[in-house]
Amino acid sequence: MVENKENPNKSQIRVIDRVFSILFFMGHAKEPLGVTEIAKSVDLPKATVYRILDSLITHRVVTEREGRYEIGPATLFLADAYRSQVVFSEIARPFLENLNHETKETIHLFIFDREELFYIDKLESPYQVRMHSRVGVKGSLINLSAGKAILSSLQWEDVCRILGVDATQELHEELEEIRLRGYAVDNERNEKGLRCVGSVIVNGSLKPLGGLSLSAPVYRFDSAMITDYGDKVHKTAQAISSALLQYEQKRFKK
Known part of the structure; x- marks a missing residue:
């Protein structure tokens, strides 16, 4: 019997796609967002969105205030790096x-x-x-x-x-x-x-x-x-x- 395992490369790519779908949605928003709102807009489970946001917070790409999330200061560094190039x-x-x-x-x-x-x-x-x-x-x-x-x-x-x-x-x-x-x-x-x-x-x-x-x-x-x-x-x-x-x-x- 052949075990049906997902290609790890495809799994990683899917995670990256999810990260950017969340970031692009947050980038267009003009106010902090709740997890439920984000999850609904990007069509992902809340648990998945929570895990991604926690990782992004660690890298300061996203910040959290009283249960609401917004784009973090690390994105300013990336934007400036892009413009300088x-x-x-x-x-x-x-x-x-x-x-x-x-x-x-x-x-x-x-x-x-x-x-x-x-x-x-x-x-x-x-x-x-x-x-x-x-x-x-x-x-x-x-x-x-x-x-x-x-x-x-x-x-x-x-x-x-x-x-x-x-x-x-x-x-x-x-x-x-x-x-x-x-x-x-x-x-x-x-x-x-x-x-x-x-x-x-x-x-x-x-x-x-x-x-x-x-x-x-x-x-x-x-x-x-x-x-x-x-x-x-x-x-x-x-x-x-x-x-x-x-x-x-x-x-x-x-």
Whole structure:
């Protein structure tokens, strides 16, 4: 009789999948969570969630306060380590700071990785009304101005493959306009009361590496300012693209 034993490698992978499903759920939450809530949301037994949380607490990836759990300080170390390794973010930072200082509005930097968009840096506006966006969170390619700017740099067949049924004729026409103009506009589509302009950052082969956007409440960013801010964002994205190209050329010569 052959004993039916589970492959230990598969078991370990399943545990890792469970850990990250819990962490991603907690990362999107804006308040501490109870075990029951976490277990229900990730579709795992409470006992399993308890064991995983206890292990994560040991490594300070999760903290527990009065029976409720939230992301711990060790994740800050990991996030900073990731950002420090991404040359893209380091090279772009001074350009983001200049644009933020000039406009006094919120500036976002996005990275385009494996055909997905992620917030990688954010410089807040000094004004009291601010955005609720968070570094590390996945962004929408069709709702965010930076996302549409990135799509405009791709071949239409690639856009269709990535978006599926969302790749409409209307979107195709809009991407053509964005390509000619140099920046995309989000008029309160992603967030009510917020207007954004975004542009794509490319490598030497004109392939998208990420994007850049400027966001502000509509009462500070009226339609008459779109061209001015759009041009500023486009020029900043071009400057970042050039700086990245220079970096790659210098590294290649070494």
